[in-house]
Amino acid sequence: MSSIGNAPGGSLSQEYGTGITDEVTDVKASASHRRTSPLVDSRDLRRRFLLARHEAGFATRKAAADALGFSLRKLDLIETGERSLLGRDLDRVFEAYEVPAGEQAEWRRLAESARAKGWWDRLTTADASPGAKRWAAYEWGARSIRGYSGPVVPGLLQTDAYTEAMFEAGLSTRSPEERRRFAALKALRRTVLDPPDPLGYHVVFDESVLHRVVAPPLMADQVAHIVEVVASHPDVTVQVVPFSAGLFPNIASVFTLVDFGIDGDDGLVNLEPDLASSVYVDDFAQVAKYSRIFETMVREVAASPSDTVAMLRRSHGTLRKGRRG
Numbered sequence: 001m002s003s004i005g006n007a008p009g010g011s012l013s014q015e016y017g018t019g020i021t022d023e024v025t026d027v028k029a030s031a032s033h034r035r036t037s038p039l040v041d042s043r044d045l046r047r048r049f050l051l052a053r054h055e056a057g058f059a060t061r062k063a064a065a066d067a068l069g070f071s072l073r074k075l076d077l078i079e080t081g082e083r084s085l086l087g088r089d090l091d092r093v094f095e096a097y098e099v100p101a102g103e104q105a106e107w108r109r110l111a112e113s114a115r116a117k118g119w120w121d122r123l124t125t126a127d128a129s130p131g132a133k134r135w136a137a138y139e140w141g142a143r144s145i146r147g148y149s150g151p152v153v154p155g156l157l158q159t160d161a162y163t164e165a166m167f168e169a170g171l172s173t174r175s176p177e178e179r180r181r182f183a184a185l186k187a188l189r190r191t192v193l194d195p196p197d198p199l200g201y202h203v204v205f206d207e208s209v210l211h212r213v214v215a216p217p218l219m220a221d222q223v224a225h226i227v228e229v230v231a232s233h234p235d236v237t238v239q240v241v242p243f244s245a246g247l248f249p250n251i252a253s254v255f256t257l258v259d260f261g262i263d264g265d266d267g268l269v270n271l272e273p274d275l276a277s278s279v280y281v282d283d284f285a286q287v288a289k290y291s292r293i294f295e296t297m298v299r300e301v302a303a304s305p306s307d308t309v310a311m312l313r314r315s316h317g318t319l320r321k322g323r324r325g
Contacts, residue, residue, distance in 0.1 A: 035197045037141025038121075039134070042114035044262045046081050048107060051264065052097040053079075067096040087111050119188070127181045131278055135270070136189055138280075143261030144200030146294050147270075150254045151212070153222060154203040156190050157229060157238070162222045165214055193233050202237040204294070204302050210240070210315040220319035227312050230305075239302035240311055248301045250293045257290055 058064040065075040069092055077083035085093070090111060094104055120128060120136040128136070139145065147154065153162055160183045167179055174182060192199045210223065230238050241248070259267040268282035269290045281287070303311060 035140055035192065035199075036113055037137045038114050038116045038118055039137040040141025040260050040262075041110045042081065042084065043260065043265065045085055045107065045110040045114055046079065047262060047265055048103075048110070049085060049093070050079055052093070052099055056097045064096070068092050084114055085111055086115075123185070126178070128185050132185065135278060136185070138258055138268070138270075139189060139192055139199070141260060142192075142199060142258045142267075144202070144259045145256060146202045146259075146291075147204070147256035148250070148254055148294065148297060149203060149205045150252075151206050151208050153209055153226070154205060154238075155186070156193060156201060157203070157226050158186070159218075159222050159225050160186075161218050162214075165218060193229070193236060198233060198235045200235045201233075202239075202298070204239045204241060204297055207240050207242050207311075210312075216319045220316055223312050223316045223319060227309060227316065230309060237305050238308055238312075239298055239305055240308045241297070241302045242311070245301045249296065255290050255293075257287065257294060 053061075053064050056064070058067065061075060062072055065072045068075065068089075070078075070089075074083065078085050087108065090104070090107060093099065094107075099107065118137055118140060120133045120140070123133065149155070152166070163183060163186065164179065167174060193201055210219075212219075226238060230236055253271070256270040257267060258270065266282070266284050266287045268280050269287050271279040271281060302308070
């Protein structure tokens, strides 16, 4: 499976059945394409629009709106992201804001992409909640994701069996059909780690994940899967916080930092990753705070990536013995 262009391909319907996969398996794209997300491209275009107004030197927003031939209400809606900047508006923007000719093609590309649909938009509400679709859009448009998942395996590294065990443990009220659809959605999301345009994925979790009482065969396969993903994906880094680290800052809070690779955009932090009630914060101070927490965690608290792999291999050996027992 691979993350190609704007939508994954492959034969997911063979593994998960019809339904969610039927919505996307007919969408093919060239392997030379970069992953794009309408939600993220809209964010980039809005940032450029705001910066261009500032650089154009208008004394007031009303003066900018008048120069564009927009109502102040329309300008407000575009700047807050509640309304798209349409292609027919761009010529006015280029003239009034004096956008350099060399940048105009990228503005037009972003405007066109912002009005497009991502593969997640083709899913029904039975396949994915609005919150799940929004997270998929952010994830697909990200250049890098860093996060701490605490006592559970990070989402993109979970096997289907591990996710199902979480359901069985009462962490979800989904029906069997909803679980199947969720597993198919996660399989689609996992392709973001694959060539030709892999996501930079750096995640940390607690050592308790390796010792929690779960069926040894299931956990042996889960740990082996993490080791295999790290070995086969140079852009994936995993670190484990050992019990010997004791208490550390933010031990009780999980979070995910998303970087879109957009100049002048600090990205955002998701304070309840993988939940429909996710809280997205793009305030600079909060993003900077959690970035510092993460960097301290990986430098001073967690085992190094190489030591983590060694820890995972030892855990796998122990779990395999438990499987045979």
